[in-house]
Amino acid sequence: MHDNDPLIGKMLAGFRLERVLGRGGMATVYYGWDTQLERPVAVKVINAGHQSEGTSAERFVKEARLIAAWRHPNILQIYFAGEDAGLYYYVMEYIEGSDLGSCFDDYRRQKKSMPVEEVLRIGRAVANALGYAHERGVVHRDVKPTNVLVAEDGRVVLADFGLALDVSHGSLGTVFGSPHYIAPEQARNSAKAVPQSDVYALGVILYELLSGRVPFDDPSPAALAMQHITNPPPPPRQFNPDLSLEVETVLLKALRKKPRERYQSGQALLDALETAFDLPAPTLPYLDAPPPVGPGAYDLRRMWSLWRVPERLARLPTVGAIASRAAAAWQRARLGALSPAALRERFGQPGAWLRIGCATAVLAGVLIWCGGMNRIFGQEAAGLLQALDRSNPETPATPPPDATGAPDSTSESPTAAPSAGNLFTMYYDDTGFYLLNASGHDRPVDPITLERLDGSGNPTNRWEGWRWGQYYGTHRAGYCVVIEVIDFLEHLSPQECHNRFIVIRTPNADDPAIFFTALEGSQEFRILWDGNEAGRCAIADHYCEVYLP
Secondary structure, three states: HHOOOOOOOOOOOOEEEEEEEEEEEEEEEEEEEEEEOEEEEEEEEHHHHHHHHHHHHHHHHHHHHHHOOOOOOOOOOOOEEEOOOOOEEEEOOOEEEEEEHHHHHHHHHHOOOHHHHHHHHHHHHHHHHHHHHHOOOOOOOOHHHHHHEEEEEOOOEEEOOOOOOOOOHHOOOOOOOOOOOOOOOOHHHHOOOOOOHHHHHHHHHHHHHOOOHHOOOOOHHHHHHHHHHHHHOOHHHHHOOOHHHHHHHHHHOOOOHHHHHHOOOOHHHHHHHHHHHHHOOOOOHHHOOOOOOOOOOOOOOHHHHOOOHHHHHHHOOOOOHHHHHHHHHHHHHHOOOOOHHHHHHEEEEOHHHHHHHHHHHHHHHHHHHHHHHHHOOOOOHHHHHHHHHHHHHOOOOOOOOOOOEEOOOOOOOOOOOOOOOOOEEEEEOOEEEEEEEOOOOEEOOOOEEEEEEEEEEEEEEEEEOHHHHHHEEEHHHOOOOEOOOOOOOOOOOOHHHHOEEEEEOOOOOOOOOOOOOOOOOOOOEEEEEEEEEEEEEEEOOOOOEEEEE
C-alpha cells in the first residue's frame, strides 16, 4: 500500500523520501535520506486535507522552525522545515529503535511486566523533556506511548512537540490528542490545555506501564473523553495487586480532574513515584552517565572489579578510620550508604565483636590486594584511598604525594579549595555552564549564587539559584542544573551531565546574569551559599570543584 505513495522518491530540499514510516490524521512520516550530509532522517509531510488550510499549514512550519532551535537529549531534534510546491513538511532526526507502545506490547506478549527501574527511567526522560518545553511556553497536548521513542542505545526521546495545528478548532480530531491519554480540561476544549495537562497524560502512561492497562477504555472517542471528564480512575492495584498503596496514591494524584490538584510538573510526579517505590538509587550500570571524574578523583570505570568490593563492605559493621572511609566511598558510589549512627547501632548488637573481627580481616585483605593492584595499574589503584577520602565530607582531600612524600605542587587541582561539605563540580565554556551535584545527597538549589568578579575582586554579573529553583527546587544527587547560551547551536554538554539534567535555562549571551564566559578584565567567578562565599573558580580552567553545606 505504501509503495504506491506518490511522494516516494521525491526530493524535498535535498531530502529524498524513500518509504513510509507511519500515517496519521494530520501528516505522514517518511524515512528519508539527507543527500547533503548522507544520513538518514525522518520527514513529516502534512496531509493533503490540511495543505489547503494555508494559515494552519504555515503555522505548522513556523512552529517546527521554532522548535528546531531547541536542544535537549530527550526531545527529537528538528533539522529543517519548509514548503515545496504546496507541500508543507519538516525534517527531523531518525531514531533507530521503536516507540514505547511497541516496547510495552512486547512485554505483554511475553506476559511480563516492564521492570520498575525501566518505567522510572523512561518516565524521568519524558518528564525532563516536558519540563524543557513548558519552560518555553509550549504544551505538548499529545503525550502518548507512540510519541515516546526508545532508541536501540536506550535513549528516550519525546516527539511531536507543539506541532498540533490550530488548537482553537477545538474538540475531537487530530488536534484533540489521543483520547486514552487526554486530560479532562483538554477533552472539553483543546485550547484549554496547560502544562499540567501533559502531566496528566504522563500519569496515564505510568499508570498503564505499572498496572498493565489504561484507566479508561472505550471504542468511542467521545465516550472515552467523557470518562476522563467525569469518572474517577479505578485504583491501579485493582489490576496489579503488587503495587503498594503509596504508588497507587501517587498515580491517582497525577490523574486528578483539576490541574491545580495534580503534580505541577513531570519532575515532581517522578520524584514522588521514586519515593513511593523506595528503591535504592541506581548503581553504576544503570546510570545514564558515568560518575564524575575530576582532578585527583578515582575513576571506577577503569577498574570495574573494584566496584563490587565496597558494596559488600558497606553491609558489614566496621570500626575506626577504615570503616568511616569505606562507608563514605560507598555512599558516594551508590548515592547512599550506612550512616555513622547506623554503624554505632550495629556495633552494640549481639555478636558484633565476632563480625567486627571478620570484617577487619576482610578489610585488611582488601587493602593488601589494593596494594598489589597498585603495582599493576600504577596510580590507578593508589587513587582508591584518595577517592575514599574525597568522598567523605568529614575528611578534606589532599594532593597525592610525590616520590619524596611531599605534595605534588605541579599536579592539577581544583581552583576552589576543598573543605568539609558536599562536593559539586562545574563544567563551563562560553556556550554553557553545568553544575553537577557529585555528592550523595539531594540539596536545595535556591541558596546557590554565582558571581563574576572583576579585576579588583568586586562582583559584577550575578546568577541566583532561584532561576533554576522556580522550576525544580531540589538539586538531586548525580544530576546537573544547566545554563546553555541560546546564541550557540552547539554546547559543551559534558559527558558527566549527559541525559541527567534537572532543569536547563537558556539565556541570551548578553544576559547580565551570565558569569562564566571569557571577558576582558575578569578572570574568575565565586560561589556563594546563603550569601557566604564557598569558593572561587578560574574562568579559563573550564572546570572547578566546590564543597557546599
